[in-house]
Amino acid sequence: MVTPVKRIVFSFLATVSIVVLLFAYRTSTSGRMTAAPAISGGSVESTPAPSSTSNAQTVTGEVASTQWGPVQVQLTIENGKITAVNVLQYPNGNHRDVEINDYALPILIDETTKAQSAQIDMVSGATVTSDGYIRSLQSALDQAK
Amino acid sequence: MNTARYVEHVMGMPIGLALRGRHTSDAQAHQAWSKALAILRDADRVFSTYRPDSYISRLNRGEIQVADCPPEVAEVLNLGEQARRESGDAFNVRRSGALDPSGVVKGWAVERAAQALAKLAGTDYCLSAGGDMTCHVASPDSPAWRIGIEDPHHLNTVAAVVPIRNGAIATSGLKHRGNHITDARTGMTPTAVASVTVVHSNLTWADIDATAAFAKGSDALTWLASRPGRTGLVVLEDGTRHVYRSNATRLATC
Numbered sequence: 001m002v003t004p005v006k007r008i009v010f011s012f013l014a015t016v017s018i019v020v021l022l023f024a025y026r027t028s029t030s031g032r033m034t035a036a037p038a039i040s041g042g043s044v045e046s047t048p049a050p051s052s053t054s055n056a057q058t059v060t061g062e063v064a065s066t067q068w069g070p071v072q073v074q075l076t077i078e079n080g081k082i083t084a085v086n087v088l089q090y091p092n093g094n095h096r097d098v099e100i101n102d103y104a105l106p107i108l109i110d111e112t113t114k115a116q117s118a119q120i121d122m123v124s125g126a127t128v129t130s131d132g133y134i135r136s137l138q139s140a141l142d143q144a145k
Numbered sequence: 146m147n148t149a150r151y152v153e154h155v156m157g158m159p160i161g162l163a164l165r166g167r168h169t170s171d172a173q174a175h176q177a178w179s180k181a182l183a184i185l186r187d188a189d190r191v192f193s194t195y196r197p198d199s200y201i202s203r204l205n206r207g208e209i210q211v212a213d214c215p216p217e218v219a220e221v222l223n224l225g226e227q228a229r230r231e232s233g234d235a236f237n238v239r240r241s242g243a244l245d246p247s248g249v250v251k252g253w254a255v256e257r258a259a260q261a262l263a264k265l266a267g268t269d270y271c272l273s274a275g276g277d278m279t280c281h282v283a284s285p286d287s288p289a290w291r292i293g294i295e296d297p298h299h300l301n302t303v304a305a306v307v308p309i310r311n312g313a314i315a316t317s318g319l320k321h322r323g324n325h326i327t328d329a330r331t332g333m334t335p336t337a338v339a340s341v342t343v344v345h346s347n348l349t350w351a352d353i354d355a356t357a358a359f360a361k362g363s364d365a366l367t368w369l370a371s372r373p374g375r376t377g378l379v380v381l382e383d384g385t386r387h388v389y390r391s392n393a394t395r396l397a398t399c
Binding site for chain 1: 148150152154158159161163271273276277278290291292293294295297300301302303306314315316317318319340342
């Protein structure tokens with residue numbers, strides 16, 4: 001007998017594997033595939049759900065170390081089904097494109113300073129005026145290139 | 146791949162362009178950039194509420210009717226009306242009887258201006274107006290543009306990075322211009338949300354939705370999840386970050 005919570009964790013782990021394999025597939029030209037990543041578990045919390053249904057749960061996985069770097073995913077589960085997958089972290093190494101489809105883009109949240117070293121082409125922010133531009137991150141980017 | 150960058154100021158905001166590929170710095174690139182800027186300046190002349198001679202200012206003074214204006218005025222006002230209905234009145238280009246379509250015009254105008262850049266064969270572009278941008282890559286092999294989303298609490302750091310190949314991204318918040326977004330239903334400035342970022346196929350609706358969701362305040366995430374084909378990030382005033390994705394969006398992986 002599998003409890004609902006265990007079932008959720010199982011499907012969560014299965015999905016972690018799928019996401020990791022997706023990375024593995026996309027980057028397989030540059031490296032040999034290794035064993036499954038170490039996953040130490042997940043946490044379940046009730047949601048501030050961006051969903052109209054009342055029984056949605058958000059599950060945030062712990063960071064899994066892979067050959068390509070850390071991977072972390074967050075799932076939204078409603079009625080025992082996964083309704084959304086967010087990739088919170090993915091490796092910054094040799095991937096080029098981890099889009100899942102046109103609209104389901106992975107939004108990569110970086111906790112602190114690591115995002116600063118990631119290559120960024122443009123900055124999206126609350127409307128920058130010409131007066132504010134000179135002090136903006138975009139301005140720094142424009143001058144650096 | 147080398148990226149060429151251009152910056153000009155139009156409509157009181159920086160317009161930025163990044164180009165990579167075949168035409169980055171040649172005569173065709175410069176011509177396309179000039180054309181894009183001309184389209185933005187035209188939009189400003191038609192729609193600016195700061196210019197007494199714009200069609201919008203003349204409409205507001207009752208000197209002319211919409212039928213007397215260029216057809217894009219009706220197009221923009223119709224978009225504004227659609228946005229009002231779909232946002233449950235939180236977004237409205239009419240306030241106290243006066244028209245101010247600037248919440249629609251920016252994204253719409255940049256999308257039009259980008260058509261000039263789309264004529265550059267074999268060239269990827271990313272065109273930004275004050276932090277909202279539309280991106281394009283010319284080939285399936287081109288890498289995505291990597292867009293940093295500004296952290297509304299620490300303006301010189303990014304809260305997240307999103308790769309965009311063909312699509313648009315818009316962010317609304319209060320930090321750069323003071324309290325310029327208000328909920329049209331109450332006239333109040335929302336305080337629950339620090340910034341809203343919307344990724345969508347076109348900038349017209351990415352920009353409208355970012356503004357409307359911001360105006361909705363604590364309802365922002367619920368509303369965004371109901372909008373088809375949107376994904377993005379909401380940073381709340383307490384600093385927490387929430388990635389959302391439309392309920393209507395299907396994932397290819399599971």
